[in-house]
Amino acid sequence: MNIVLGITGGIAAYKAPDLVRRLRERGADVQIVMTASAAEFVTETALQAVSGRPIRSNLWDKEAEAAMSHIELARWADVVLIAPATAEVMARIVSGGAPDLLTTICLATEAPIALAPAMNHVMWSNPATQSNREVLEQRGIHILGPAVGSQACGETGAGRMLDPDTIAATVCGLSVGKGEGALVGKTVVITAGPTREAIDPVRYITNRSSGKMGYAVARAAAAQGAGVILVSGPVNLPEPPGIDVHHVTTAAEMYEEAHRHIDKADIFIATAAVADYRPANVPEQKIKKNSENTSIDLVPCPDILASVSTLEDPPFTVGFAAETENVEQYARSKLEKKKLDMIVANQVGHNRGFDRDDNQLSVLWKNGKKEFAEATKIELARDLVELVAERFYAARGADTQPKLTIISTSD
Ligand code: C5P
Numbered sequence: 375m376n377i378v379l380g381i382t383g384g385i386a387a388y389k390a391p392d393l394v395r396r397l398r399e400r401g402a403d404v405q406i407v408m409t410a411s412a413a414e415f416v417t418e419t420a421l422q423a424v425s426g427r428p429i430r431s432n433l434w435d436k437e438a439e440a441a442m443s444h445i446e447l448a449r450w451a452d453v454v455l456i457a458p459a460t461a462e463v464m465a466r467i468v469s470g471g472a473p474d475l476l477t478t479i480c481l482a483t484e485a486p487i488a489l490a491p492a493m494n495h496v497m498w499s500n501p502a503t504q505s506n507r508e509v510l511e512q513r514g515i516h517i518l519g520p521a522v523g524s525q526a527c528g529e530t531g532a533g534r535m536l537d538p539d540t541i542a543a544t545v546c547g548l549s550v551g552k553g554e555g556a557l558v559g560k561t562v563v564i565t566a567g568p569t570r571e572a573i574d575p576v577r578y579i580t581n582r583s584s585g586k587m588g589y590a591v592a593r594a595a596a597a598q599g600a601g602v603i604l605v606s607g608p609v610n611l612p613e614p615p616g617i618d619v620h621h622v623t624t625a626a627e628m629y630e631e632a633h634r635h636i637d638k639a640d641i642f643i644a645t646a647a648v649a650d651y652r653p654a655n656v657p658e659q660k661i662k663k664n665s666e667n668t669s670i671d672l673v674p675c676p677d678i679l680a681s682v683s684t685l686e687d688p689p690f691t692v693g694f695a696a697e698t699e700n701v702e703q704y705a706r707s708k709l710e711k712k713k714l715d716m717i718v719a720n721q722v723g724h725n726r727g728f729d730r731d732d733n734q735l736s737v738l739w740k741n742g743k744k745e746f747a748e749a750t751k752i753e754l755a756r757d758l759v760e761l762v763a764e765r766f767y768a769a770r771g772a773d774t775q776p777k778l779t780i781i782s783t784s785d
Contacts, residue, residue: 375402375546378447378483380456380476381421382463383411385526386492386535390416393457394424396542405447407431407476409463433475444475448482455545456480457518458492458535464506467515486615488516490541495531514612518544521750522732532731540753543597555599556763562595563639563689564588565632565646565678567607569625573653573670574661581647582722585609586731587694588645590755592617595643598759603638605631607646625649625675632678639689641766644679647696651675683713690715690766696722706738715739716765718758737761 377397381390390412397404406421408431418429430438430447442450456463456476463477467487472478480487489510497503498520507517519536535541566588570578585606592604593614602617605628613619620635622628625648636642651672683691693714695705698721705719719736734748737758744761746754 375400376450376452377402377404377545378451378454378479378485379404379406379425380454380459380463380479381406381408381412381416382456382458382460382476383409383414384458384460384492384535385415386458387412387415389535389538390457391420391424393538393541394421396538397455397545398424398426400542400546402542402546403427405430405450407447407479409474409476411460430475433478444478445482448479448485451479451483451485453485453545454480454483454487455490455541456488457490457538457541459489461491461493461497461500461503461506464489464491464503464510468506468509486514486516488518488545490518490535491520491533492535493520493533494525494527495529495533498531498533511612512610516544516612516614518752519731519750521753522748536750536752540756543756544593544752546597555597556760556767557595557598557600557641560600560640560766561603561638562592562600562641562643563603563605563632563635564592564595564643565605565607565628565648566592567609568647569607569628569649569675570623571625571649571652571675572656574657574659576660579649579652580608581649583607583609583647585611587733587751587755588643589614590751591643591645591759593752594755594759595641597756598763600641603635605635605646607648625652625678629676629678629681632682636682636685636689641692641762642679642682642689643692643762644682645694646678648678649675677712679714680712683715690762690769692716692718692762695719698722702736702738705736709738709740715769716762739765 381387394404404425405427406425406429422429466477467480472481521534521536522532523534524530567585568581568583570580572578589611592602596602604617604619620631622631652675654671654673679693691714695708695717697704701719701721705717709717716739732750735746737744
């Protein structure tokens with residue numbers, strides 16, 4: 375796998391040599407492209423030593439361009455990763471400007487682009503940066519993190535670069551077929567996002583699910599070598615490359631699509647926030663308003679998860695329980711009632727859970743439990759998939775469990 379690693383000028387650039395090592399450990403060829411300000415934080419000498427390739431930094435370097443032009447570099451890349459990505463480089467990519475080698479490559483490449491933002495937390499939450507993030511995501515650019523925690527400036531908040539190992543695992547998961555990881559040879563079917571249930575031709579019932587957790591779980595499963603089939607409700611997220619994505623709108627469509635693939639599944643993970651009810655009758659014309667009170671007759675939607683877990687020969691089934699109160703108690707009763715192998719419980723509402731980049735989880739199974747402390751959904755998905763793989767092999771009593779690709783080491 376060929377990775378163009380762009381390094382921009384933030385303090386987190388000091389972690390770049392470690393990131394290069396993590397990428398190379400996973401078999402990637404890494405060509406570094408630095409901006410001038412990155413050189414203020416990390417030396418070319420260190421980066422050249424760990425990457426084993428001369429560093430590129432200048433668009434006008436005739437010799438380097440003769441060896442491999444910026445267009446050839448853009449074509450060579452299987453993935454363009456920028457880590458750390460400053461607010462400035464995000465803004466430049468949004469504007470489509472190409473004043474330097476790195477942004478020129480971003481404009482010229484057809485490969486997936488992933489950014490690991492790193493900046494002061496106030497800069498990250500600035501509306502300008504957030505609107506740039508939204509535009510980048512809409513254009514299919516993968517935004518990895520940032521993580522929450524203490525920052526070099528002495529403050530605490532969202533803006534830390536994700537740890538190099540997590541970035542490396544996620545980016546390598548963006549290209550499939552590595553033949554490594556705990557789930558090699560296994561197929562994982564995942565539902566994600568909300569569903570929409572029509573009230574009339576212009577209105578619908580939906581919920582606040584963003585799909586971020588499900589998409590992160592899909593990438594994490596791919597990073598462990600699984601073949602991943604993602605059945606997605608309407609979300610505003612880029613399609614993860616190498617993952618077989620099927621888009622649906624309603625709960626009934628999600629049910630149909632999940633069942634179309636379920637006989638291939640070794641593991642089924644239901645992260646979707648499926649509507650529990652849909653309007654009983656959907657008129658062909660828009661319902662006219664009047665001054666009277668009104669009501670909508672609702673009928674239950676099919677429970678996809680329960681229908682999979684009660685199949686004659688079900689895959690290993692993992693459900694999610696989003697609750698606003700009594701989280702663990704409700705989750706455990708759902709685990710039993712729906713006959714699941716595992717359930718992942720999280721608190722939602724009051725600014726928690728839905729449509730956020732971070733979360734905290736309790737994972738429950740018949741005789742066990744594991745807590746995952748607050749972290750980004752990318753980090754949680756990585757840990758969750760490792761645990762799912764462990765429990766899957768424990769449940770199947772397999773003695774041929776492939777080696778887990780450890781993507782959470784820190785040294
Ligand atoms: O019963 P509840 O909706 O709280 O259960 C949540 C779990 O069940 C989630 O894993 C969700 O994806 C799944 N579910 C489903 N089909 C439904 C409702 C929920 O697959 N109709």
